[in-house]
Every structure is written in C-alpha cells, then in structure tokens.
Amino acid sequence: MNRSNEQMNEESFIPGNQKVVRIINRAMILNLIRTKQPIPRTEIARITGLNKSTVSSIVSGLLQENLIYEQATSDQNVGRNPVSLFLRKNRFYAGAINVDPETTTLGVVDIDGTIIGTSSLRTEYAGPERFISRCTEEIKSLCQENRIDELEGIGFTIGGIVEDGNSIASYTPNGRWENFNVSRAIRSNWPGLKIVSAGNEAKSCALAELWFGGSEADLSSFVFVLVGPAISSGIVIDNRLLDGGSQASGEFGHITIVEGGEACECGNKGCWEKYSSDQATIKRYEGKSSSGKVSLNNKEITLQTIIDSAFLGEKTAINTLKETGYYMGLGITNIVRSIDPKAVILSGRITQAWDIIYPEMIKVVKERTSSGRERNIQILPSSLSEHSGLLGAATLVIKEIFDYYRITSE
Incomplete structure (x- = not known):
C-alpha cells in the first residue's frame, strides 16, 4: 500500500466537543500510519502538531483494537532502535462486488489493499435482488475458502449514477437497476455487516488509485478514465473525489470529439466513447478487415484478439x-x-497495447493543448491493472474503516 496523499492537519479541523475531536484525531493518526509506515510516535506528533500524550493515548487505543502493531526498526544511529508503528494485516477485511455489463467480479480484500480471493459470475440484470443474493453467497464462500470469519463490510460498484449517501442506483445504463436499493438488498442477505457502501465504478476506481496505486507521479489531482464497453471517469482534486451536484461528474465519455460524428445513445453525435471504447475499436477493425475475422487463427474479433494480432505484427490491428x-x-x-x-x-x-496507443495519445495532447501545459501533464496506465474495479468496490468500505470505524464506541 503506497499512499493517500491527503493533507491532514489540526488547523483544518472544525471545533467541536472532545468526543468529536478525538474521533477526528484518531482517523488522522490511523491514516498517517497507513501512508507513512513504519512511523514512530514522535514523528506522528511532529507531523500532526498533536501533543505527545494525545498521540500516545490514541495509539494505545488503536493497538488494543488490533488495527496497528508496533515493532523496533533498525536505525543507523548508535543506541536503541526506535519503535515504529505499522498497519496490521490479516485482521480486517472488505467484500467487493464490481458489476460490469457482462461479468461481475467478487472478492475479499485486506485493508491494505491486498486481494485475498476472487471469483466471478455472469451479470444478470433481471431480478437484481436474486442476483445480489448470489453475489453475497459467493463472497461467503470466498471467506470460508480463505478462513476469514468476519467482514467489516461490502462495497458495490456499477456504471451509472449511484446515490452514495443511501447506496441507491438511481440510473444504470442497462436501465433495469434504476432506483434499486443496493444496501437494503445486501443487508437482507448479510444482516451483521457494519458497512455497506455503493458507488459509481469509475469514481470508485479513482478512489482506489488514490489509496493503493503504486505510481510515482503526483496524483493529488488526476482524472481516472475507465475504458471498456463505455468510457467513464472519476475526478480527484486536491486528494478528494469530486461527485458533482447530482453525483454525475466525470461523464467525459459523452463529450464531443468529432463534430457531426456518429450518433450516440445519449442523443449526442461524435461522443468520445463512440470512437475510443472497446466496441469502437472492434467496429473499426471489422471495417478494415475484409473477412470480419482476425487473421490470427481466424478467431472471432474481440479487443484481446486485436491486441494479440498487433503484437504479432499484423498491420491492420496495429493501425x-x-x-x-x-x-x-x-x-x-x-x-x-x-x-x-x-x-x-x-x-x-x-x-x-500501451506501447502502440501512447505515442498517438501524447502527440495529440501536445499538439492541441496550450503552450506549457502539455509539459506538465502525465498520461499513465493504472498501476492496479485489471484489479481496479474490484479494489474500487473494496475501497468504499476500507475508507470508512479508516475514517469512521467504531465511532459509536468512542
């Protein structure tokens, strides 16, 4: 686990009673341990500005909850090695449900972002309650297989508009899950869960990239673009996910890139996803291929076969x-x-196909952005690769564990 670069300091807190202040300080210290481990208590006090007794008291509570552990770390200086704090693994877990148009991926994830186990189901749009029941049963099986007795919660992601506050899918592209209460359906199958959270897939992926991504780039402000059957995005500004007034931010897939271009289902013409989605690439290849088949072993065309053919030097696939x-x-x-x-x-x-697409992307960006701006922008593949959707769902729960875990017992 590499980071969340959230800038947290005592001056930014809103004054409140001692219970609220302690909850905020606790979340701040726990996140600092997560992002800076190994870290000694003295360094926590220095970074946060909290006095040493406050840090010691909160750290003692986190140790008792088994969220963290302490261990002596080597030091080049002469004398006793300092005792540093670490996030405890194999203690708290999140379940994840990532719904894509054809396949739903399920998993169990440690709070440090380690994927413990995964499985998949064919996505069913008719009867979402029944499908959620199948998903939760599959996650229970994953827990049994990996000897996990308890989950802190389950995160759920799907394309479309999801009301984060009440976990209701208010709009989904398939049209059959609209106004579906995800939280109620999951809890009816798993009543003891502390946390159930649902969100838009691309936004949740952006959150996972912020928390668990391994890029060395400065990702305090970035846009995460999820390319698949459609194109959707998540926007992070100053280490915070941007939702928008109606939680519909990031619909870059429907910006116009070709004036008067191909008609889109949204009613617009020339939308980005009509030219850059997986289906757009496949359609373009089919138009270039006289047989309608990839020359590689005469396989049916998929994006994967196009990429495979390109790696073997097939010019149509490369172009x-x-x-x-x-x-x-x-x-x-x-x-x-x-x-x-x-x-x-x-x-x-x-x-x-990064080595093929990147030179084309960066060339266009440099040619079409104002002077100087293109020198600062970085275009990168996700460090989470094929796991971004699953980790996005899990991060919805993990974030709540770090921010609000056991607030009621504080």
Whole structure:
C-alpha cells in the first residue's frame, strides 16, 4: 500500500466537543500510519502538531483494537532502535462486488489493499435482488475458502449514477437497476455487516488509485478514465473525489470529439466513447478487415484478439489501435483543457497495447493543448491493472474503516 496523499492537519479541523475531536484525531493518526509506515510516535506528533500524550493515548487505543502493531526498526544511529508503528494485516477485511455489463467480479480484500480471493459470475440484470443474493453467497464462500470469519463490510460498484449517501442506483445504463436499493438488498442477505457502501465504478476506481496505486507521479489531482464497453471517469482534486451536484461528474465519455460524428445513445453525435471504447475499436477493425475475422487463427474479433494480432505484427490491428490512441488523445485533450489535472490515468484492456496507443495519445495532447501545459501533464496506465474495479468496490468500505470505524464506541 503506497499512499493517500491527503493533507491532514489540526488547523483544518472544525471545533467541536472532545468526543468529536478525538474521533477526528484518531482517523488522522490511523491514516498517517497507513501512508507513512513504519512511523514512530514522535514523528506522528511532529507531523500532526498533536501533543505527545494525545498521540500516545490514541495509539494505545488503536493497538488494543488490533488495527496497528508496533515493532523496533533498525536505525543507523548508535543506541536503541526506535519503535515504529505499522498497519496490521490479516485482521480486517472488505467484500467487493464490481458489476460490469457482462461479468461481475467478487472478492475479499485486506485493508491494505491486498486481494485475498476472487471469483466471478455472469451479470444478470433481471431480478437484481436474486442476483445480489448470489453475489453475497459467493463472497461467503470466498471467506470460508480463505478462513476469514468476519467482514467489516461490502462495497458495490456499477456504471451509472449511484446515490452514495443511501447506496441507491438511481440510473444504470442497462436501465433495469434504476432506483434499486443496493444496501437494503445486501443487508437482507448479510444482516451483521457494519458497512455497506455503493458507488459509481469509475469514481470508485479513482478512489482506489488514490489509496493503493503504486505510481510515482503526483496524483493529488488526476482524472481516472475507465475504458471498456463505455468510457467513464472519476475526478480527484486536491486528494478528494469530486461527485458533482447530482453525483454525475466525470461523464467525459459523452463529450464531443468529432463534430457531426456518429450518433450516440445519449442523443449526442461524435461522443468520445463512440470512437475510443472497446466496441469502437472492434467496429473499426471489422471495417478494415475484409473477412470480419482476425487473421490470427481466424478467431472471432474481440479487443484481446486485436491486441494479440498487433503484437504479432499484423498491420491492420496495429493501425486500428493507433487510431484508437488518436481518438483517446482527443478526449484527453478536452480533459486537460477543462480540469487541468496533474495526470490522466487510464484503465481497461486497451492499456495492454500501451506501447502502440501512447505515442498517438501524447502527440495529440501536445499538439492541441496550450503552450506549457502539455509539459506538465502525465498520461499513465493504472498501476492496479485489471484489479481496479474490484479494489474500487473494496475501497468504499476500507475508507470508512479508516475514517469512521467504531465511532459509536468512542
């Protein structure tokens, strides 16, 4: 686990009673241990500005809860080695349900972002209550297989608009889960869960990248772009996820990149996802291929077979992917112009062809952004690779564990 770069300091807190202040201080210290481990108590006091007795008291409580542990660490200086604090693994776990159009991925994840076990089901849109029941039973099986007695909660992600406060899917592209209360359905199958949280898939992936991503880039402000059957995005500004007034931020897939272009289901023409999604790449290849089949062993066309063919040197596949890179660059240019992020992170199968698409993307961005801005923008593949969706769902729970765990017992 590498980071959340959240800037937390005592001056930013709103005054409140001692119980509230202690809860806030506790969350701050726990997150500091998570991001800076190994870290001694003295360093926590220095960074936070809290007095040593307050730090010691809160750390003692975290030790009693088994959220952290302490251990002597080596020091080059002469004398006794300092005692540092670490986040305890194999103690608290989150379940994850990531719903994609065809496949739903399920998993159990440690609070440090380690994936313990995964499985998958074919996504069913009819009868969401029944499908959620199947998902929870599958997660229970994963817990049994990995000898996990208890989950702190389950996170659920799906494309569309999800009301984070009450975990209701108010709009989904398939149209069959609208106004579906995800939390109620999960809790009816697993009543003892402390946390149930649902969110938009791309936004949750952005949150996972912020918490668990391994990139060395400065990701205090970035846009996460999830490329698949559609294109969706999550926006992080100053280490905070941007929801928008109606929780519909990040719909960059429906910005226009080709004036008067191909009609989109949203009613617009020339939308980004009509030219850069997986289906757009496949359709473009089919138009170039006389047989409608990839030449590699005459397989049915999928994005994976196109990528495989490109790696084997097939020119049609290479040119198709280069065109996708070009169109990706047009969309990213609009993101750079409107958000001015420090980085754009791409996730999806298309990133397997990074060496082919990246030169096309960066060329377009450099040509179409104002002088100087392109020198600062970074376009990177997600460090979470194919696990971004699953970790996004788990992070919805893990974030609550760190921010609010056992507030009622404080």
